[in-house]
Amino acid sequence: MPPVDIDDLEDVKQVINDGIRQFQADAPPTGWQWRRRIIQVNISNVETTGTADAADATSITDLTLADTYDADDDLNDYWVYITGETGEGSYAQITDYTALTGAITVADWLDQYGNAAGTNPAADSTFVITQYETVGGDIGRIPLPEYYGGEVAGDINYSKDATHKQRILWTAENIISTQRQSSTSSSYPFLAAIRPLEPVAGTLGPKRRYELLLYPDPVQTDILEWPYILEFDKIDMETGVATGAAATNVSDSTRDEPDDYFNGWRITIIDGTGRNTYALVTDYTGATGTFTVADWLGGADPAANSVYYVEPLNNLHPAGLKFDEVVKASCLSEAEQFYSKIEAGHIERYIQKALPKAYEADARSRMFTKIGRNPSPEREWLNVIKVTCT
Numbered sequence: 001m002p003p004v005d006i007d008d009l010e011d012v013k014q015v016i017n018d019g020i021r022q023f024q025a026d027a028p029p030t031g032w033q034w035r036r037r038i039i040q041v042n043i044s045n046v047e048t049t050g051t052a053d054a055a056d057a058t059s060i061t062d063l064t065l066a067d068t069y070d071a072d073d074d075l076n077d078y079w080v081y082i083t084g085e086t087g088e089g090s091y092a093q094i095t096d097y098t099a100l101t102g103a104i105t106v107a108d109w110l111d112q113y114g115n116a117a118g119t120n121p122a123a124d125s126t127f128v129i130t131q132y133e134t135v136g137g138d139i140g141r142i143p144l145p146e147y148y149g150g151e152v153a154g155d156i157n158y159s160k161d162a163t164h165k166q167r168i169l170w171t172a173e174n175i176i177s178t179q180r181q182s183s184t185s186s187s188y189p190f191l192a193a194i195r196p197l198e199p200v201a202g203t204l205g206p207k208r209r210y211e212l213l214l215y216p217d218p219v220q221t222d223i224l225e226w227p228y229i230l231e232f233d234k235i236d237m238e239t240g241v242a243t244g245a246a247a248t249n250v251s252d253s254t255r256d257e258p259d260d261y262f263n264g265w266r267i268t269i270i271d272g273t274g275r276n277t278y279a280l281v282t283d284y285t286g287a288t289g290t291f292t293v294a295d296w297l298g299g300a301d302p303a304a305n306s307v308y309y310v311e312p313l314n315n316l317h318p319a320g321l322k323f324d325e326v327v328k329a330s331c332l333s334e335a336e337q338f339y340s341k342i343e344a345g346h347i348e349r350y351i352q353k354a355l356p357k358a359y360e361a362d363a364r365s366r367m368f369t370k371i372g373r374n375p376s377p378e379r380e381w382l383n384v385i386k387v388t389c390t
Contacts, residue, residue, distance in 0.1 A: 002239045002270070002309050009239055015338050017234050019331030020317050024232055026330075026355055033365040034319045035230045039148060040159065041212060044131035044221040045186060046078070047139045055087070055121040058106055062127075065102040072099050080104055081128045081137035087121035089199070091137075094129075104129075108260060112136070112199040116260035131221065135211055136199060140180065140189075142212040143197055147318070149231025150210045156192050159223035168192050168224070176215045189214040192224075208233070232318050237311040238262075245274075245302040248293055252308070255289035267291050267310040274302035281310065322361050329354035 003009050024032070048069075050062040060080065069075055075097035082090045092106035111118035121127070128137030135141035156168045166188035173193035197211040212224075240252040250267065262284040269277045277300060279293035291310065296302065317327050332346035 002237060004239050004241055004307060009237075011338070013235070013237065015335045016331050018338075019334040020232055020235065020327060022334060023319070023323075023327050023330040023355075023358075028359050028362060030366075031229075032319070033362050034323065036153060037228055037230045038225055039144070039228050040223055040225045041142055041144070042132045042221070042223055043139070043142060043189070043214065043218045045139060045218045046129070046131035046221075047137065047217075048129040049083075050127055050129070052121055052123055052125045052127065053102070054123050055125055057120045058108065059103055060106075060121055060125070060127060061101060061103045063102045065097075065104075066099050069097065070099050073097055074099065075104060075129065079130050079133050079137075080106065081130070081134070082109075082119075082121045082125050083128050083137055084126035085122070086125050087119045088125075089136075090118035090121065092118075093133075115258075116263075117258055135197065140214045140217045142214070144194075144210045144212060146209055146233065147230065148210055148228065150194055150196070151229040151231070152194060152226060153229050154227035156224055156226040158188075159225055162222055164188055166190055170194075173213055176213045179215045185216040186219045187216045188220075188222075189216060189218055189224075191215040230318055235311075235315050235317065237309065237315065239270075239307065239309050242272075242302055242304055242306045242308060243289075244304055245306060247301050248295065249290050250293075250302050250306065250308055251288055251290040253289050255286070257284070257286055257289075259286045260284055261286065262291060262310055265310050265312050267293065267308055269296075269299070269302045269306050270309045271307035272303070273306050274300045275306075277302060280313075323358055326350070326354040326358040 003012060024035070027035075048065070050064060052060045052062055054061045065075075073096070075094050078094045080092055080094055082088055087109065089112040090109040091112070092109050094104050095107055096105035097103070098105075108116055109118040109120055110116060130137055130139055133143055135143055152170060156170060158164065158166065158168070168190055169192070171191050171193055173195040176191055176193050179191070191214070193213045194210050195213060197209040238255075240254065242250045243253045244251040250269075260283070262281045265281045267279055267281055269275055274296065277296045277298050279296050281291045282294055283292040284290065285292070291308075302308070317323070319327060329346065329350040332344075333350040336342045336344060336346045
């Protein structure tokens with residue numbers, strides 16, 4: 001059971017993350033096959049600008065939007081970015097659109113780094129709407145997922161379903177920046193670059209993300225893809241003892257995270273009333289440390305003094321199911337090094353047994369993925385020449 005004491009919990013998280021990093025670093029000479037991935041990125045030419053007639057914490061209204069988007073829900077799942085006046089830098093994904101009033105609804109305004117509780121816009125705030133997530137509403141700048149570590153392992157191409165075969169070349173980001181400063185054009189992008197994402201010059205953001213730069217700006221909706229090397233960031237978790245609970249929430253007044261910090265995480269009761277009950281967090285209120293859920297599943301509702309555990313849904317090591325045992329062995333070996341009182345032979349088992357087994361599993365993956373190789377022997381047929389004698 002994860003410890004409730006905050007210092008012990010931090011030690012456990014350090015051991016787990018160090019164990020996964022140790023396994024990643026102990027790769028065979030040619031590297032781990034499971035780290036070789038293909039990333040797909042959506043791009044689009046949609047870039048609609050406007051000025052707010054009204055705005056608040058969860059909406060922005062512009063009557064002129066109906067000229068372009070004349071049906072309800074036309075903008076659902078699009079993204080809106082505040083580019084000037086009150087709330088500049090804030091953005092959100094659109095959850096609802098009403099054509100009659102030009103009203104866009106959002107769950108919350110995020111700051112420029114994607115954190116909750118961004119500055120709300122107001123009347124006369126200017127904005128940009130894009131079909132997919134961009135950097136500040138610029139369709140030539142695409143933020144890449146947090147799991148992307150910045151390493152490119154091959155050519156960038158349009159997806160196989162694209163109706164055009166424009167070649168795209170990787171280049172230095174300063175070349176694209178220079179082109180974008182000197183001219184504005186739209187076509188099928190033929191230059192691309194990767195660079196660290198920092199929305200405000202000179203300010204280091206809390207999230208270590210990269211962005212894709214394109215030139216020229218996209219002229220239509222497309223999918224780009226390229227191979228990359230997966231990097232491991234961290235596994236996260238938090239625990240605590242409930243100071244209050246109900247049918248749709250549990251609270252811990254000792255927490256100090258901001259509003260919405262745990263939204264989308266899975267919370268599980270691991271001890272006390274409601275043990276093994278779980279739910280998805282639909283809302284988190286920082287002032288009271290309250291986790292709101294739609295309903296508790298799998299058991300009784302929790303109560304005060306119930307022990308809870310909360311983690312992101314993607315809280316998994318990146319190597320995949322067949323490497324679970326070697327990752328566990330690596331974490332146990334790290335624990336043996338971290339806690340001097342543990343002497344259970346975990347280090348030897350990891351090095352001498354678990355890691356060699358992982359090499360074998362990885363090698364079997366390589367056999368099937370090498371171009372032109374077939375792991376199964378096939379019968380060879382020799383040419384037969386027919387000769388007719390008279």
